[in-house]
Amino acid sequence: MTVAVQEIGAAEPQGPRLRRVLAAIEPSFLELMQWDQTARRLIFPVDHVQLGGESCRVRGCRKTSFKFAMAHQLCDTCNEHWLRSGQSVDDFLATATRTWRYIGKDACRVSACPRPCKSNREPFCYAHLHQQRVSGLSVEQFVRRPGVVALPSFGICQVRSCDRQKDYERTSYCMAHRNRRATERRSGSRVDEETWKGTASPVTITGEISLLGLPELLAAEVVFGLQERNRSGAKTKDHSLRPLVNTARRQQAGSLAEIDLTGLTRLQHQLVATFSASIDRIGASPETERFKDAWDLSVFGLGGSLRFTGISQPWLREAAKEWAVQDLLLHRGPRVYSTVQGGLRSLGKLSESLWLHRDDHGIDPSRLGRPDIVAFLHRAAFLQDEGDLSVDGRHKLVTKCRQVLRRMRSLGLSGPGRPLAGLPNDFVFRDEDIPDEPEDSEAGKDLPAEVMQQLCSHLDALDAIAPPFVRTAVELIIDTGRRPQEISRLPWDCLTADDDGSPVLVYDNHKSHRRQRRLPIAAATAALITKQQNVVRARFPDTPAGDLALLPTQMRNPHGAKSIGEGLISAWHRAWVTGLPEFHISVTVDTDGRRATEQILFDKARIFLYAYRHSYAQRHADA
Known part of the structure; x- marks a missing residue:
């Protein structure tokens, strides 16, 4: 199946963000999700390690089990029926057939009849069901009866997220949405008809998520975010993503950034965060990332992030970025960001000291000198006395500041046109400035x-x-x-x-x-x-x-x-x-x-x- 990526956003004028997201969606991912532009539906592959699950083992059940060990590969509903039966799993599976209520979308059993069936037990549209009951024939006998022919469609449900057939001519909705609308009205809902048509969620179908009715940008963001989350190795099941999509539809959000996350679960917050971060990375490179005040280190091939927002002075913040670019190359392991961020936290404490004790808040580097270093040392001692720093913490803070400033100068950052240009030579830490290191911090750490x-x-x-x-x-x-x-x-x-x-x-x-x-x-x-x-x-x-x-x-x-x-x-x-x-x-x-x-x-x-x-x-x- 060949899928045109541009079809996702074909219905609306494409702004730069939409064009950027569409260009990053891979046709192979759309094929994996069986994307259909008309239905605008993502179908999660059942046998996929990250996106799918195991099919329920009960005959006739179309749901998926995500609780392999606890539910014996049964969906939640069938698992409840098994628990109530008091039987062993094998005995239950030997006799069980899914006859209880299920969520799906089936047409009438009469060949080519587009009208929806009433239920799993009564698999005919209302007209054919009446005929079958009058005839006294079984389901299989009735569908083979001469003269039983398909009937014309009543049209599609007018809820914009729904593509189900209506079951009556004089109604605007499919049976599920008609019943839902009636229930909400009885509960006192005053949402007008047109608003409700645009915000009502579709009927849930296991393994599927409908993007019908969503703005093109939001739909593209969801597809791309899911693609990148799948690439990262994360598991994303349809029941995890569906509540977020339905919330966005109900709020009439135009993009991920417009979704109000109040009341959503931690997982929904994570999905928005990871989807948004993936979109922000489109077209990013170390050359573009290094000018930001918050770095996504995946752009550098590393994990985590770096934040420079704790450094108030522009010159010191820019110097910190130059230092960080170089320092990232010196460390190995999965927590490089933690090591470098430690240096940035130390600079943040120095920045805080300059901001507090100087009239100009340390904005002009040419006006700084030895007294500013002394003021910082006194503040570090004060923080230790107040209990905000340990003895070891104070030692490491001053040591790290000296190390970073020395490294900045060795990188030539004090030259003309560089961030530290004009910084006096006496704005430097001396050996005697370093607080005493705690005695034998390793002593006594072994266990008796x-x-x-x-x-x-x-x-x-x-x-x-x-x-x-x-x-x-x-x-x-x-x-x-x-x-x-x-x-x-x-x-x-x-x-x-x-x-x-x-x-x-x-x-x-x-x-x-x-x-x-x-x-x-x-x-x-x-x-x-x-x-x-x-x-x-x-x-x-x-x-x-x-x-x-x-x-x-x-x-x-x-x-x-x-x-x-x-x-x-x-x-x-x-x-x-x-x-x-x-x-x-x-x-x-x-x-x-x-x-x-x-x-x-x-x-x-x-x-x-x-x-x-x-x-x-x-x-x-x-x-």
């Missing part, structure tokens, strides 16, 4: 052996609240002492052996940019890895092993190539630790010359993922 024993004895409780891969990740961190990020990003084929056959873990040290590091591990740890490999292989049988992650995320990951984030492991770990009984450790006390052992409470806040790394190091140091 008693606490480790208690944690390991309660690992089953982690299984009870979190997906199985979380326990696997936590056990690997405990056993290997690797950083949480290093474990979360392990490839599927991370296990190998030494020459003597002893198991070895192969991992990447992302912090130091050292790849393919080798760590001898215990046989029990190797067994944990092989068990997880089998789980992943069974879940993604068609993905090459070299592309798989050992701990694949469940989000936007149809092929198993994306790893879980360390933040997810940390969140589940914190929930697990919080729910465990109190931890106690033994200490020896001396009371009146008599030594005794007492149990004291151990603070759960000290049990975090990185503490296992310190505990691993301490165990090996003591060995």
